Amino acid sequence: MIGLHNHSSGDIFIPDEASLENALTRTTHLAIGAHSDDIEIMAYHGIVDCYGYRRKDKWFSGVTVTDGRGSSRVGPYSSCSDEEMIEIRKVEQRQAAMVGKYGAMLQLGYESSVIMEKSGQKNLKEDLFKILEQSSPEIIYTHNPADKHDTHIAVLSAAIQAMQELPEEKKPKQVLGCEVWRDLDWMPDQDKVLLDVSARENLANALVSIFDSQITGGKRYDRAAVGRRYANATFFHAEGRDKAEQLTFAMDLTPVIYDDSIKFCDYVMEYLDKFKSEVKTNIENFFK
Ligand SMILES: [Zn+2]
Known part of the structure; x- marks a missing residue:
């Protein structure tokens, strides 16, 4: 065993x-995600790249x-206790x-509130460090820094520190x-x-659809995840045919793990500044 911090709701499945x-x-x-189903939504590119019977040189x-205790629950899941939800x-995550x-x-089994705190961040960073040290993968998929869910940013923060x-x-x-x-x-x-994610839409649909507790529980992630991929592909190129049927966009975070002179926040703000100035230039062309 690689000696991860022990949580009763944690689970390792091979x-x-x-x-x-x-x-x-x-x-x-x-892929390093906060909640079960996050990786199926954000890292399908990696899943499908490694999928297949004959391809044994690539593994996802x-x-x-987190352990999902805070999940929303409606309909058939409305009477589930936290423990049942976990x-x-x-x-579901095993099935995916x-x-x-x-x-x-x-599944590391952290409570969401724990990784928001300093000691939880430290423990999570240590776990991720051990996993990364053992695996040294070529490519990592994790949450983007402009994500609006604070648990996602807490996971991103520990992941980036571990990689640094x-x-x-x-x-x-x-x-x-x-x-x-x-x-x-x-x-x-x-x-x-x-990231071209056009291949095997059947697999993409199957993966997100497994999470019935979320979908029947009130959130149509199955439609939204695939719908966003279509929208990304079509609205990316203004001219000509769509070059890919479905696309996922990602922010390249590689430089921040190699160059410790880069401040993470500054790195992200640069993209936001570019966005701001792009919008500003377009408006000022007409509203003088
Ligand atoms: Zn999430």
């Missing part, structure tokens, strides 16, 4: 029953940080890992901040990382 160490070592694509693994979401043929699915502390040879080649609770359409086109 669909093909490899050892955890082997499952992590083979991982090339790693997922880390879900169990339901844990099973099975359907998506993940190399490993680690990794020795150079263990650092991922690419770190992508991805779309869940805010899309990245506002980013300047030349700065967007474009």
